[in-house]
Amino acid sequence: MNAQPLRIGIAGLNGRVGRLLAEEVPAGGAVLAGGTTRDGTPVAGLDCPVHAHIADLARECDVVIDFTHASTVAAHATALAETGTAWVLGTTGLSPAQQQAVDAAARQVGVVQAANFSPGVTLVTRLARQMGAALPGSDYDAEILEMHHRQKVDAPSGTALAMGRAVADGRGIRLEDHIESGRDGHTGPRADGAIGFAALRGGQIVGEHSVIFTSGHEQIVLTHRSFDRRVYATGAVRAAKWLRGRPAGLYDMEDVLDLNAGS
Incomplete structure (x- = not known):
């Protein structure tokens, strides 16, 4: 001891x-x-x-x-x-x-x-990996939505990327091969198996992250909010x-x- x-x-x-x-x-x-x-x-x-x-x-x-x-x-x-x-x-x-x-x-x-x-973010990220494994990209579209304070200089956030990487790990793929970030203009239809990211900035939000799985029949959302x-x-x-x-x-x-x- x-x-x-x-x-x-x-x-x-x-x-x-x-x-x-x-x-x-x-x-x-x-x-x-x-x-x-x-x-x-x-x-x-x-x-x-x-x-x-x-x-x-x-x-x-x-x-x-x-x-x-x-x-x-x-x-x-x-x-x-x-x-x-x-x-x-x-x-x-x-x-x-x-x-x-x-x-x-x-x-x-x-x-x-x-x-x-954050222990809460750690658990959400682990669940994202498990859900990525259980909900295949052919049936469930995966999107990561995050919002931070207006001073944040990088997007997507490191936490959002970690959550997206967890989904990719669960599916046995590389995030770098399936990431869709910063959609703008005429992008065409969503790619099958893509993992999408959207970043919002404003005020003094400490950090909000949602992992969203959507199929033709249901939607599951995991959300974590940091207050401090x-x-x-x-x-x-x-x-x-x-x-x-x-x-x-x-x-x-x-x-x-x-x-x-x-x-």
Whole structure:
């Protein structure tokens, strides 16, 4: 049994989720060991070490929680692997090369990677995979609808893509071969087996995602709504605590929630 409290560092300490993590880490019984900002500038109201470089933070931590930007992922992967620091990664929009860097780090340290750390989203995504397997694309059209705040710069969201990928996995196909996104103008009829995406933006919506299966006879809709970004912070801290003592490997929130036991 570990007698010492878990030391958690936060990459992007001054970000929206980073500030919530700074509250949730001690609330979860762990120690806030520090964080990073772009130039190492201290964050007002937080009394913890702040670093400009991820390696300096990693040497002071057992695990780093990272909700930064895809452009930082490769460097973070290298630094955390070299220091032997576990990694909770919530950054989305990774290129194939950036994902390869994550995979390489996971051969050295424990990594929990997820597009969304909400337990509810995790369960909806799992159900989407099961429904994709049970409801074939020849009979059921699959659509993913998402809405976020007006400042969000990417579409579809990482969570929406994860849900669509779950449907594709259930059907034994590659999402990249069946995705329909951003329909506009005279598009012609919907392709058989397509997985469609629609993105809405407005106000300060934290996040809404619906997975919709429609046949000629029925419709099934799975919907999740986030009211507060804190749910992502509490889920990430839960993942960090779960990682303690785990062997190197790439994990996800289904592992953290013990949904894969016996599978």
